[in-house]
Each structure stands twice: as structure tokens, then as C-alpha cells.
Amino acid sequence: MKLSPAPRILVIAAIALGAPAALLCLASYFWGLWFLLLSLVLIVIERRLSLGAQAFTAAVRRALARAAIPVGGIASALLFGALIMALTGYDPIVSYKALFYGGLVRNWNVSVLNATPLIFTGLAVAFAFQGGLFNIGAEGQYYIGVMAATWLGLRLDLPPLVAIPVIYAAGAAMGAALNGIPALLKVRTGAHEVITTMMCAYAVRTLAPMFIRANGGDPAVTTHPGATDQVSQQVWLPLFKDFLPAANYRLHIGIIIAIACAFLVRFILMKTSLGYKIRAVGHNKVAARTAGISVGKITVASLLISGMLAALSGVTQDLGLDHRMFQDLNAGYGWNGISIALLARNNPLLIIFTALLWGVLDAGGQFMARTAQTPNAIIEIVKGTVLFLLLAEVIYEKIGGWLGRLLLRRFTRGRTGADA
Amino acid sequence: MPSGVPILETREINKTFGRVIANKSISVRLFQGEIVAILGENGAGKTTLMNMLFGLYRPDSGQILIDGVLVQLDSPRAAIARGLGMVHQHFMLVPTLTVTQNVILGEEPVRWGHVQYGKARRSVADLSRRYGLAVDPDARLENLSVGLQQRVEILKALYRRARILILDEPTAVLTPAEVEELFAVLKRLAESGTSIIIITHKLEEVKRLSGRVYVLRRGELAGERRTEVTGAAELANLMVGRDVVLEVRRPASRPSAQPILRAENLRARSLRGVAALRDVSLSVGHGEIVGVAGVEGNGQRELCEVVSGLAQPDSGSILFKGNDVTRWSVRRRLDAGMGYVPQDRRGEGLILPFTVAENLALGRSDVPPLSRGGLLDPAAMRARGKGLMEAYDIRAEGPDALASTLSGGNQQKVVLAREFSRSPAFLLISQPTRGLDVGAIEFIYRRILGLREEGAAILLVSMELDELFALSDRIAVLQRGEVVFESAASATNDAEVGAHMIGGRAERSAS
Numbered sequence: 001m002k003l004s005p006a007p008r009i010l011v012i013a014a015i016a017l018g019a020p021a022a023l024l025c026l027a028s029y030f031w032g033l034w035f036l037l038l039s040l041v042l043i044v045i046e047r048r049l050s051l052g053a054q055a056f057t058a059a060v061r062r063a064l065a066r067a068a069i070p071v072g073g074i075a076s077a078l079l080f081g082a083l084i085m086a087l088t089g090y091d092p093i094v095s096y097k098a099l100f101y102g103g104l105v106r107n108w109n110v111s112v113l114n115a116t117p118l119i120f121t122g123l124a125v126a127f128a129f130q131g132g133l134f135n136i137g138a139e140g141q142y143y144i145g146v147m148a149a150t151w152l153g154l155r156l157d158l159p160p161l162v163a164i165p166v167i168y169a170a171g172a173a174m175g176a177a178l179n180g181i182p183a184l185l186k187v188r189t190g191a192h193e194v195i196t197t198m199m200c201a202y203a204v205r206t207l208a209p210m211f212i213r214a215n216g217g218d219p220a221v222t223t224h225p226g227a228t229d230q231v232s233q234q235v236w237l238p239l240f241k242d243f244l245p246a247a248n249y250r251l252h253i254g255i256i257i258a259i260a261c262a263f264l265v266r267f268i269l270m271k272t273s274l275g276y277k278i279r280a281v282g283h284n285k286v287a288a289r290t291a292g293i294s295v296g297k298i299t300v301a302s303l304l305i306s307g308m309l310a311a312l313s314g315v316t317q318d319l320g321l322d323h324r325m326f327q328d329l330n331a332g333y334g335w336n337g338i339s340i341a342l343l344a345r346n347n348p349l350l351i352i353f354t355a356l357l358w359g360v361l362d363a364g365g366q367f368m369a370r371t372a373q374t375p376n377a378i379i380e381i382v383k384g385t386v387l388f389l390l391l392a393e394v395i396y397e398k399i400g401g402w403l404g405r406l407l408l409r410r411f412t413r414g415r416t417g418a419d420a
Numbered sequence: 421m422p423s424g425v426p427i428l429e430t431r432e433i434n435k436t437f438g439r440v441i442a443n444k445s446i447s448v449r450l451f452q453g454e455i456v457a458i459l460g461e462n463g464a465g466k467t468t469l470m471n472m473l474f475g476l477y478r479p480d481s482g483q484i485l486i487d488g489v490l491v492q493l494d495s496p497r498a499a500i501a502r503g504l505g506m507v508h509q510h511f512m513l514v515p516t517l518t519v520t521q522n523v524i525l526g527e528e529p530v531r532w533g534h535v536q537y538g539k540a541r542r543s544v545a546d547l548s549r550r551y552g553l554a555v556d557p558d559a560r561l562e563n564l565s566v567g568l569q570q571r572v573e574i575l576k577a578l579y580r581r582a583r584i585l586i587l588d589e590p591t592a593v594l595t596p597a598e599v600e601e602l603f604a605v606l607k608r609l610a611e612s613g614t615s616i617i618i619i620t621h622k623l624e625e626v627k628r629l630s631g632r633v634y635v636l637r638r639g640e641l642a643g644e645r646r647t648e649v650t651g652a653a654e655l656a657n658l659m660v661g662r663d664v665v666l667e668v669r670r671p672a673s674r675p676s677a678q679p680i681l682r683a684e685n686l687r688a689r690s691l692r693g694v695a696a697l698r699d700v701s702l703s704v705g706h707g708e709i710v711g712v713a714g715v716e717g718n719g720q721r722e723l724c725e726v727v728s729g730l731a732q733p734d735s736g737s738i739l740f741k742g743n744d745v746t747r748w749s750v751r752r753r754l755d756a757g758m759g760y761v762p763q764d765r766r767g768e769g770l771i772l773p774f775t776v777a778e779n780l781a782l783g784r785s786d787v788p789p790l791s792r793g794g795l796l797d798p799a800a801m802r803a804r805g806k807g808l809m810e811a812y813d814i815r816a817e818g819p820d821a822l823a824s825t826l827s828g829g830n831q832q833k834v835v836l837a838r839e840f841s842r843s844p845a846f847l848l849i850s851q852p853t854r855g856l857d858v859g860a861i862e863f864i865y866r867r868i869l870g871l872r873e874e875g876a877a878i879l880l881v882s883m884e885l886d887e888l889f890a891l892s893d894r895i896a897v898l899q900r901g902e903v904v905f906e907s908a909a910s911a912t913n914d915a916e917v918g919a920h921m922i923g924g925r926a927e928r929s930a931s
């Protein structure tokens with residue numbers, strides 16, 4: 001694809017304008033939106049110039065058609081939530097005003113903080129999905145990431161520019177190592193990764209209390225049992241406030257790392273030989289094998305990289321926000337990552353947006369519960385409905401077959417039992 | 421002797437799938453208490469016809485009559501209600517249920533919302549006694565042998581009061597002893613008034629079981645014969661047909677000194693653990709095409725898997741240019757100059773959600789110019805795609821078109837282009853033209869012969885005799901996992917090969 005000079009300048013301008021504008025938006029500088037819009041307009045103009053009138057109209061029509069399903073799904077889910085509110089005696093208009101004001105404006109920084117770990121775990125699940133694998137245990141890899149970061153953060157005495165990359169690398173390695181168990185089991189014995197990754201996740205979670213006790217959470221010596229000591233300030237992630245004074249004081253640059261990771265994952269999947277092979281195996285194992293691709297090696301690589309991504313989620317959360325490991329973490333970022341990946345159809349860049357959507361719904365839901373007294377549970381209903389409406393297809397295709405067999409087995413066992 | 425109103429009749433039935441004509445103007449009749457065989461090669465349209473009778477497909481035109489009355493069979497349910505029963509080649513049974521539960525599934529005797537298992541058990545036991553289908557009504561299906569499972573399928577049909585029983589390749593999965601028992605059961609059923617259609621490609625079964633036989637070839641009725649007055653040779657001719665051999669100019673073969681590929685004493689088992697290759701030895705020389713003939717399911721799949729490296733043989737070895745490659749990975753074999761065009765282009769050959777260019781790069785994504793330092797070069801992939809699309813006449817919107825959007829012929833050309841462009845010294849090709857139109861077939865034949873001219877050794881596995889005779893220098897017949905016949909193509913003919921394929925060896929040499 002050759003670009004004539006005019007469109008190329010437009011692309012450069014759009015990126016030069018869009019990237020800082022996106023940063024400003026994330027940091028609650030809402031006037032950044034105007035520049036973001038301007039950048040979008042530039043991209044539209046560039047597309048129009050390089051595609052020509054006819055192809056452009058076709059592309060617009062395709063994009064609209066593709067957007068119709070998710071937008072329609074989210075709208076229907078919100079309507080359904082409104083219906084539930086109306087039926088249970090809450091005012092849907094007041095509640096939704098609070099939800100969106102809270103999620104998008106007032107507590108936007110909370111939405112961004114919520115989205116950060118979700119982007120990583122969403123990417124982890126999506127990466128495995130692209131290779132035809134279910135990484136259901138992102139939660140466990142998240143935990144091991146937190147542990148690695150806490151352990152090193154308590155002990156490393158290095159300048160931040162060295163320490164932070166070291167901690168990230170160590171966390172990634174731990175996540176990969178943890179997922180190495182299911183990967184090897186899968187390749188050697190054929191054990192299904194849905195079961196093994198989930199089992200690993202539970203195993204790691206039970207390690208958490210011991211880890212915390214060993215790292216400053218001993219009830220005999222501390223007034224704060226159930227949490228480790230705080231990691232050294234040297235390894236805390238920089239804050240937005242350091243360069244954008246009006247940004248929320250808790251907002252850290254983890255979101256930038258997460259978005260960069262999404263672009264990196266996209267690059268790996270679409271532009272590298274490894275990603276190409278992963279997608280080939282994900283789409284059709286038999287054909288990939290016939291063409292000489294080693295399905296076993298690719299399966300291991302997919303699961304290891306997926307484990308790394310999920311562990312980075314924990315590292316980022318620890319270095320950026322928590323600065324310690326809590327006993328009752330109950331983060332659920334791993335489990336939610338599955339929803340986010342499915343919702344984005346495993347598209348790495350879309351994951352940024354689905355994670356933000358989840359973040360907004362969570363942050364806005366809390367705000368709604370505080371101000372409008374509408375229970376937060378409504379938000380869970382809305383989320384569930386969104387997933388249900390948008391993923392019916394995926395569910396029927398992928399999970400359906402697996403679940404169907406399981407149910408059939410149970411059903412038939414019940415029948416035989418009744419007969420005896 | 422057929423007389424009176426036929427219990428089942430089709431009149432001028434037509435059915436096409438896309439551009440493939442599956443059934444063309446087929447008229448058959450079945451009378452009460454009669455066993456009729458439908459004989460034909462794979463893809464001749466037998467199963468399509470039966471699926472229309474059973475309400476799984478609707479004919480494009482033509483009529484189906486039962487007891488002389490025109491009927492519309494929109495679903496299997498409608499067909500069952502009219503007294504049809506079908507025993508599929510792949511059983512439709514639930515392994516964890518008992519025999520009784522399987523038989524009554526969907527037709528449970530119910531009273532007050534409760535399934536009357538006692539009553540069901542009695543009627544199943546009663547049925548199996550009446551027709552001599554001895555089977556324990558309480559046994560769990562997964563504990564039964566294949567032959568007994570088939571009986572359960574027959575019981576299922578009888579339980580639904582089938583007067584017409586259709587069996588699709590009933591002996592394909594049975595042991596010889598089980599075949600004998602099945603034949604006895606079928607004869608008893610016919611004597612008690614059930615009409616039976618069996619679909620088969622085995623001549624011996626036709627002769628032993630049926631009174632009449634309809635032969636299908638390429639979707640058309642090639643003939644109807646009384647079994648008593650016909651012979652294996654005539655049936656084989658009808659089945660294979662002489663008039664449709666594609667004429668391809670094939671330069672004379674040059675006998676070569678040294679074989680490029682030798683398979684020696686290969687033994688392998690199928691996925692189900694049944695012996696599928698029993699001591700197969702083959703060799704393919706420089707610039708030679710060796711055709712492997714045989715009815716599907718006689719070890720072709722396992723032969724392909726073992727030669728391509730997808731599976732390991734139990735014993736025996738494969739020598740390529742004098743090297744023992746038996747334990748080599750697929751990758752290593754490909755790099756050494758072996759190639760494989762699998763039979764199922766959609767399932768094994770292509771990655772359908774990938775573009776044409778990506779599919780053409782499959783297996784080469786690590787080598788320049790398609791990638792450097794682990795990074796793909798999309799421009800190089802697209803350029804290569806464009807070049808191969810031109811060279812192989814692949815008709816698609818462009819290299820970025822998804823493989824799933826291509827027609828079957830063009831999909832096949834993508835696979836061939838990918839494998840041919842490696843310039844392999846040895847190429848294994850399985851079923852290269854299944855389901856393709858004549859234009860695409862002709863093109864593919866020319867390319868295969870072109871590769872042979874360049875000196876490649878080619879092993880061609882095919883179920884189409886026309887194809888084997890059009891392309892091969894030598895032909896080997898695989899039957900029940902053994903090479904039962906091997907000859908230079910010029911020294912044999914399709915009738916002889918056809919007779920060996922269906923195991924009519926003795927009869928052929930006698931006539």
C-alpha cells in the first residue's frame with residue numbers, strides 16, 4: 001500500500017495530535033477531547049483521500065454495520081437494566097445520570113484505574129484465544145505478578161529506572177513459569193488447559209496468605225495483618241500528576257504501559273512470524289500441522305506469553321496503586337479479563353475500549369450507589385446482559401460445544417440413575 | 421418377484437449442491453419384502469438420494485411416492501411417520517445410555533409425565549426376539565461391540581414401526597462374522613415383510629443379499645440389474661463408466677534407476693486402533709506418478725499420514741533419497757523436499773479465515789523473503805501471493821481475499837500452488853480433484869503432469885479410477901490396508917483395477 005505525500009502527512013499529524021490528546025483525556029483534562037476529535041477527522045480525511053469516494057463509502061458502511069451490533073447490544077443492556085430498576089422501584093433516569101456522570105466525569109480517574117489491570121488480563125486471555133487456547137487462570141497469574149512485584153519491591157535497592165524494568169521482567173517470568181505447568185501438561189498429556197490453568201489459579205491464591213505473613217503481614221508483629229509491608233517508594237510507578245498537575249493524585253502511568261502493551265500484542269500477532277503461526281494454529285491446528293508448524297511449540301509459546309501478560313497486570317497494580325499485597329485481594333481482574341477479551345472479540349486494540357467500558361461501569365456504579373442509592377448490583381446485571389447479547393455467537397460456537405458435552409454427560413447420568 | 425404397487429418410488433429426482441450435480445433424474449422403485457442394493461463409487465450420489473428419502477434434504481424437483489401416494493418428506497420425523505427407518509453409517513446413539521433408553525429416545529412411552537421404562541423394556545425385548553436381533557436391553561451401549569450397536573440402530577427403526585429400512589454402508593465397520601449375522605437378520609426381516617435398501621460399494625454384498633441392484637455413477641442412474649443375471653465385471657463397468665475418462669496428453673514414462681521414495685513394510689493403526697496398514701510397500705521413482713487406487717477407508721488416510729509425517733507407523737520405514745525419514749517431523753520432511761497436498765483442502769490444507777497470501781505463506785513464514793528476523797514482510801507475502809495467483813490461475817479478488825470466499829477449485833489451486841512452489845522432489849497428493857468442475861480438474865491434471873516432467877516423484881492417492889488412469893505411470897490397489905495389486909498403468913484397465921478395489925479378484929480372473 002503506497003501512500004501519496006498528502007495522506008502521509010495527515011497520518012503523522014493525526015498521530016501527533018491524537019496520542020497526547022488521548023493522554024490528556026485519560027488524565028481528566030477533558031479539553032483534550034477536542035484534539036482527539038480533530039485527530040479523528042484527520043484520519044477520516046486521509047481515508048477518503050487514499051481510498052477514493054466509492055471505496056470510502058463502502059468502508060464507512062462496513063464500519064457502521066460492524067459497530068451496530070456492539071452499540072445495539074450495550075444500548076439494549078442499559079435498557080434492560082433500566083427496566084429492572086423501574087420494576088424494583090428505582091428511578092432509571094436519575095440512576096443512569098449518576099452512573100455516567102460518575103463514571104465518565106466525576107470519577108473518571110477511578111474508571112481509568114479500574115481499566116488498567118483489566119487491559120492486561122484481557123490481553124492475556126485474548127492472546128491465548130488467538131492461539132486457540134482458553135487461559136481461564138489469568139487470576140492466578142495476576143496474583144503471582146503481585147507477589148513477584150511485592151517481594152522484589154521490598155528488597156531491591158536500585159534506581160527506579162533499573163528497578164522497575166527488573167520487576168516487570170521478573171513478574172513476566174513468574175507468570176510465564178506458572179502457565180508453563182498447564183502448557184507442558186497440555187503438550188505432554190493432552191490435559192485441557194481450561195482445567196489446569198484454573199487449578200493453578202486456585203493453588204496460587206491459597207499461597208497468598210503465607211506470602212503475606214512472611215512479608216510483613218504477621219499478626220504477631222504488625223497492626224495491619226492481612227497486608228504486606230509497603231514496597232519501596234523507589235519502585236512506585238510515576239504519577240500523571242508529576243507532569244500534569246491537575247491530574248488525580250492516584251493516577252499512575254500504568255494505563256500508558258497497558259495501552260502500549262495492547263499495541264505490542266497486536267504487533268506480535270499481526271506482524272511477526274510467531275504471531276502468524278499462533279493465529280494459524282488457533283484457526284486450524286490440522287492445517288498448521290500439515291504445513292509443518294509445530295503445534296506443540298506454538299501452544300507453549302501462546303500460553304507462556306499469555307501468562308506474562310496477566311502477571312504484568314499484577315505488577316502494574318502493585319507498583320502503581322496498591323504498593324503492597326492485600327490478603328483479601330479478591331480482585332477478580334483475571335476473571336473479568338475473560339469477559340473483556342470476549343467482548344473485544346480478542347482484538348487487542350478493542351480491549352483498551354472494552355476494559356475502559358468495564359472500568360466506567362464499575363466506577364460509575366459505585367458513584368450511583370452512593371448518590372442515587374441505586375444498588376450496585378444493577379451494574380453487574382447490565383454487564384452480564386452486554387456479554388450475553390454480544391457473545392451469544394461466540395458462546396454457541398466455542399464454549400457451547402464444551403459445556404454441551406458436559407451437560408449431556410450429567411443429564412444422561414441422571415437418566416440412568418433414575419432407571420436403576 | 422417385484423409386482424404390484426411399489427412401497428417406495430422416486431420419479432425423476434434431481435438435486436444439486438451449488439454447481440455440483442448430486443442426483444440427476446433418478447427413478448428407483450422398491451417393492452414389499454424386497455432387498456435392493458444401491459451401488460456406486462464415493463460421490464456417486466448414493467447418500468444424497470437416501471438423505472432425500474429420509475427427509476434430510478429436499479429434492480430440487482421430482483417426486484417421492486410411498487404406497488403409490490405422493491408424499492412430501494420435510495424432515496426425518498415425517499419420513500419416520502411414513503414408515504421409513506434409516507441406519508446411518510455413523511451410528512446416532514448415546515454411548516452412556518442403555519439399549520432400551522437408546523431405542524426409545526424421542527419416542528418414550530409416557531404416562532402421567534413419567535417414562536414407563538418397564539413397558540419400554542418389554543417392547544424392546546419383544547422386538548429383538550421377534551426379529552432374532554439378540555441384544556440385552558439393559559446393556560449400556562458403550563459396552564457393546566460395533567455389530568451389536570448396529571442392531572440397536574435397527575431396533576430403533578423397528579420400534580418406530582419402520583416398513584422400509586435404509587442401511588448406509590452397513591458392513592463398513594463390521595468384522596466378517598458380524599457381517600454374516602447382519603445378513604441373516606436382514607434376510608429374516610425381508611421375509612417378514614420389511615423392505616430394505618442397502619447402500620454399498622461392495623460387489624460381493626450386492627450378489628449375496630439383494631434381488632435387484634441400481635448402479636449410480638456421477639449422480640446418474642447408470643443401470644438397473646437383476647442380481648441373478650449380472651456379474652461383477654458388468655457391475656464394475658457400470659459403476660466406473662468408461663465414457664468419461666478425461667483425456668490428458670501424457671508423455672511416455674521413463675523408467676528410473678533409483679526410487680526417490682520407498683515405503684517399506686509399513687504397518688499402522690487407525691485412530692480407533694484397528695489395523696489400517698498391513699505391510700504396505702511402495703516405491704516412487706524420479707519423474708514417475710504412482711497412483712494408489714482403493715475404496716475409501718482402506719488405509720489411504722493412514723498411508724498419507726505416515727508418509728507426510730503427521731503420524732508414526734507402528735513398524736516399517738520410509739526412505740527418501742536414501743535417508744530414513746520415518747522419525748522425521750513434518751517440518752524436516754518439507755525442508756528436505758517432500759510435499760503433501762492433503763485430501764481435505766478446507767480442513768487440512770487451508771486456514772480459511774486467513775487471506776490467500778497468508779495461506780500461500782503457510783509453513784514458510786520463517787524464511788526470507790517472507791520474514792526477516794522474526795518480522796513478517798506483508799508486502800513480500802502479498803507480492804508472492806499475486807505471482808502464484810497468476811501462475812496457478814487462482815481466481816480471487818486479490819491476495820487479500822479470504823480463503824473462505826474462494827470456490828472449491830480455487831481453494832485447491834491455492835494448496836497446490838503452495839506445495840508446487842517448493843519444487844518438491846517428492847509430492848504426496850491425495851484426492852486433488854474431489855468435488856471440482858471439469859475446468860479446474862483439467863488445469864490441475866496439467867500442473868501435476870508438469871511437475872512430473874520436472875522430475876518429481878509423485879504418489880497420487882485417489883478414489884477416482886479415471887483420474888488414476890489419466891495421470892499414473894503405475895497403479896497400486898490398496899484394499900483392507902494391503903497392496904493387493906500393482907501394475908504399470910498401460911498394462912491394466914479400469915475394470916481390472918475396479919475389481920481388485922472391491923475385492924472381486926478371484927471372480928475377475930475366472931471370467
